[in-house]
Amino acid sequence: MVESLVQLRDVRKSYGHTEVIHGIDLDVPAGQITGLLGPSGHGKTTLVSLVVGALRATSGTITVLGEEAPPRKVKPQIGYMPQADALYEDLTALENLRYFGSLYGMSSKDMDPAIDKVLDLVSLEKERGRKTVQAFSGGMKRRLSLAIALLHSPRLLVLDEPTVGLDPVHRVKLWTAFRDLAQSGSTLLLTTHVMDEAANCDDIILIHDGQVIARGAPADVIAQSGKTNLEEAFLDFEEKAVADAPPVLDKKKRGFHRA
Amino acid sequence: MRNVVAQAKRIWQQFSHDPRTVVMFIIVPILVLWLFDAMLGTTAPDPKLALVDCPAPLVTALSETADVSEVSLSEAEIQLANREIDAIVTLDGKTLVVEVEGTNASTTARTLAAIQSGLKTMAAGQQGSLPELEVTYLHGSSKWTSFDYLGPVFIGIFIFIFVFITAGMSLVTERTGGTMERLLVTPIKSWQLVAGYCLGFGVVTIVQAGIVLWATISLIGFPNEGNIALVILTTFSLAMVSMTLGLLVSGLARTAFQVIQLMLLLVIPQVLLSGIFDLTNAPAWMGVLSLCFPIRHGADALRGVMLRGADLSQIGGSLAILWGFIIAFFVLASLSFKARRTR
Numbered sequence: 001m002v003e004s005l006v007q008l009r010d011v012r013k014s015y016g017h018t019e020v021i022h023g024i025d026l027d028v029p030a031g032q033i034t035g036l037l038g039p040s041g042h043g044k045t046t047l048v049s050l051v052v053g054a055l056r057a058t059s060g061t062i063t064v065l066g067e068e069a070p071p072r073k074v075k076p077q078i079g080y081m082p083q084a085d086a087l088y089e090d091l092t093a094l095e096n097l098r099y100f101g102s103l104y105g106m107s108s109k110d111m112d113p114a115i116d117k118v119l120d121l122v123s124l125e126k127e128r129g130r131k132t133v134q135a136f137s138g139g140m141k142r143r144l145s146l147a148i149a150l151l152h153s154p155r156l157l158v159l160d161e162p163t164v165g166l167d168p169v170h171r172v173k174l175w176t177a178f179r180d181l182a183q184s185g186s187t188l189l190l191t192t193h194v195m196d197e198a199a200n201c202d203d204i205i206l207i208h209d210g211q212v213i214a215r216g217a218p219a220d221v222i223a224q225s226g227k228t229n230l231e232e233a234f235l236d237f238e239e240k241a242v243a244d245a246p247p248v249l250d251k252k253k254r255g256f257h258r259a
Numbered sequence: 260m261r262n263v264v265a266q267a268k269r270i271w272q273q274f275s276h277d278p279r280t281v282v283m284f285i286i287v288p289i290l291v292l293w294l295f296d297a298m299l300g301t302t303a304p305d306p307k308l309a310l311v312d313c314p315a316p317l318v319t320a321l322s323e324t325a326d327v328s329e330v331s332l333s334e335a336e337i338q339l340a341n342r343e344i345d346a347i348v349t350l351d352g353k354t355l356v357v358e359v360e361g362t363n364a365s366t367t368a369r370t371l372a373a374i375q376s377g378l379k380t381m382a383a384g385q386q387g388s389l390p391e392l393e394v395t396y397l398h399g400s401s402k403w404t405s406f407d408y409l410g411p412v413f414i415g416i417f418i419f420i421f422v423f424i425t426a427g428m429s430l431v432t433e434r435t436g437g438t439m440e441r442l443l444v445t446p447i448k449s450w451q452l453v454a455g456y457c458l459g460f461g462v463v464t465i466v467q468a469g470i471v472l473w474a475t476i477s478l479i480g481f482p483n484e485g486n487i488a489l490v491i492l493t494t495f496s497l498a499m500v501s502m503t504l505g506l507l508v509s510g511l512a513r514t515a516f517q518v519i520q521l522m523l524l525l526v527i528p529q530v531l532l533s534g535i536f537d538l539t540n541a542p543a544w545m546g547v548l549s550l551c552f553p554i555r556h557g558a559d560a561l562r563g564v565m566l567r568g569a570d571l572s573q574i575g576g577s578l579a580i581l582w583g584f585i586i587a588f589f590v591l592a593s594l595s596f597k598a599r600r601t602r
Binding site for chain 1: 436437441
């Protein structure tokens with residue numbers, strides 16, 4: 001039995017009177033890549049925000065790296081890449097990295113090799129201190145945002161739509177890096193609405209309207225649905241979820257984007 | 260035309276989604292205009308004179324144009340130093356010696372005009388020559404203008420507003436840029452975030468205060484009778500109040516527009532009651548209200564040092580109040596961040 005670094009039990013989240021997460025159970029096994037898959041606006045970002053402690057659950061329990069949420073002691077062991085780039089645009093890449101490295105308690109001695117490593121990983125080594133981030137392209141900003149999340153070598157890496165806006169070359173490179181990280185012991189929880197990428201995950205959790213509608217290894221999820229690929233499988237599960245749900249759910253947004 | 264209407268309609272829709280803006284649009288102008296009316300709708304007070312060993316006819320004449328009291332010289336000097344009176348009047352032979360407080364040129368002018376008017380009244384009722392008028396100044400000189408009195412207040416006001424906007428925008432920018440979300444999941448504690456901002460901006464503010472004060476005193480010619488280090492300390496203290504208040508407001512506002520609105524609400528009344536206008540004849544509650552505002556205490560301390568050469572013991576009370584505000588706003592700003600982390 002693989003150790004689970006993140007456990008959600010009957011987690012609910014409401015904004016005002018509107019419940020957006022409806023009692024989710026979820027496990028993120030150590031050393032694996034777990035993908036949260038689903039259409040935009042159905043609760044993926046809320047779920048990862050609950051895991052990293054940016055949001056508080058209305059009810060239920062969340063355990064992260066052995067500590068009940070909101071995580072405090074284990075924060076230095078979590079790396080987070082939000083959906084927005086979340087960069088100081090008037091600083092250089094190096095200045096951004098050094099700032100966040102300091103907040104994670106890294107010494108200058110530890111930081112320098114770590115910065116070299118992550119900048120190389122995201123192919124930004126030539127841009128480290130030359131220009132401020134506002135001169136970066138969208139893809140470069142995304143890669144720097146990822147570099148910040150990786151800098152302090154976290155045990156748990158939570159990435160919200162990490163490859164949005166990236167060209168195919170960098171996307172492939174990053175997925176290779178994600179796999180390397182997982183093999184070296186890191187645990188990754190990421191969200192995506194791109195089916196092709198989700199197939200690279202060890203485990204996928206299909207989210208629809210704040211509920212889990214299917215889970216398992218990509219091949220298992222496809223097999224469960226009796227379809228031939230992940231995209232068809234997702235559509236099949238989603239249709240069943242909508243058919244089983246109360247009529248009000250029919251008004252909700254459906255569909256997802258392809259890469 | 261359709262495009263114009265579409266544009267206007269969009270703006271109305273945006274207003275309808277932001278009730279706070281609509282309320283502020285209406286409340287702020289009413290509040291400011293009401294304060295103006297209460298402050299400026301009164302007449303200037305009669306000057307207050309302490310008469311020392313003056314003959315009865317002179318006392319009678321001056322009491323028609325001023326608020327007079329007959330006291331001993333030592334008592335009069337204490338009252339003048341405490342700004343309870345505007346001038347001490349003594350008759351030395353044929354010379355009427357008037358010692359004015361001197362910091363406010365318009366008060367000095369009004370005081371001297373009242374005395375001269377009183378002397379004319381007395382001359383009309385008796386024979387003989389009028390006494391000669393000799394004016395001495397407790398602070399300043401006849402060269403001081405009305406602006407010299409307002410200068411220290413303006414220094415306080417401008418630094419307060421500048422720092423407020425900078426601090427107020429900072430956290431809103433963090434939020435809209437997404438960096439706040441990333442910061443909230445790092446190990447940084449709420450108070451450390453606020454303290455970091457205070458340290459960062461604080462050092463910049465000391466440099467700013469030093470250069471601005473050097474330029475205003477050396478180049479522009481603002482008077483300074485006191486210790487420049489005390490002036491910088493007071494300016495820095497006022498800037499720190501503004502910064503912590505700005506950080507608190509920044510935590511409450513969702514957009515840069517709301518920061519500006521809250522600035523109008525929180526800063527404009529302070530500016531009006533800071534000491535730019537004479538509140539002697541304004542309603543009593545206004546004087547009490549002004550004491551609840553940090554700019555008033557900062558401006559009082561700056562005036563004390565720059566115009567009257569006050570030392571640390573004399574402005575210690577004002578500085579203590581300013582640091583009380585700093586601590587209170589700092590704690591509230593930190594708590595407001597903590598609350599956001601637990602939403």
